[in-house]
Amino acid sequence: MAQKMVLCLLLCVGLGCAQSSKAPSKELLEMAQKDPKALSETQWKEVLTPQQYDVCRLKGTERAFTGDLWNNHEEGEYYCTACGAHLFQSNTKFDSGTGWPSFFQPASKTAIKEIRDTSHGMIRTEVTCARCDSHLGHVFEDGPRPTGLRYCINSASLKFEPAKN
Numbered sequence: 001m002a003q004k005m006v007l008c009l010l011l012c013v014g015l016g017c018a019q020s021s022k023a024p025s026k027e028l029l030e031m032a033q034k035d036p037k038a039l040s041e042t043q044w045k046e047v048l049t050p051q052q053y054d055v056c057r058l059k060g061t062e063r064a065f066t067g068d069l070w071n072n073h074e075e076g077e078y079y080c081t082a083c084g085a086h087l088f089q090s091n092t093k094f095d096s097g098t099g100w101p102s103f104f105q106p107a108s109k110t111a112i113k114e115i116r117d118t119s120h121g122m123i124r125t126e127v128t129c130a131r132c133d134s135h136l137g138h139v140f141e142d143g144p145r146p147t148g149l150r151y152c153i154n155s156a157s158l159k160f161e162p163a164k165n
């Protein structure tokens with residue numbers, strides 16, 4: 001009898017745990033890839049980590065030198081962490097010294113959207129994913145040749161896939 005009680009208790013604790021750290025459903029993850037604009041903010045909260053949600057959906061900025069990718073020198077492709085769209089390539093990434101991943105050009109002109117941003121008392125150009133409208137970062141006109149542009153992007157908005165050799 002006592003043993004049964006313990007078993008029951010363990011089972012309840014186990015279930016409680018599983019519920020509090022619930023992973024997004026497969027359907028929701030697929031929907032984020034296939035039809036990202038259909039997702040509600042509640043659904044984005046399930047799909048993204050709290051930091052990704054803060055950056056992608058609330059236009060937050062990760063602290064400089066804290067992201068996973070500012071110092072990544074590997075060859076490969078950078079995708080939108082929210083919807084999987086192809087955004088940047090490693091051969092356009094450069095060391096800007098800012099502590100954020102920096103690129104002089106996007107993977108294609110249609111991959112990103114540029115929006116005038118007058119928040120925080122500055123006039124800047126915000127960069128978002130054209131496919132899912134997630135915030136990526138900003139673009140500045142102090143980049144290297146050949147474009148002279150610096151796409152200053154949050155690591156939290158990006159998913160890196162190394163090139164297959």
Ligand SMILES: [Zn+2]
Binds near residue numbers: 085129
């Ligand atoms: Zn996206």
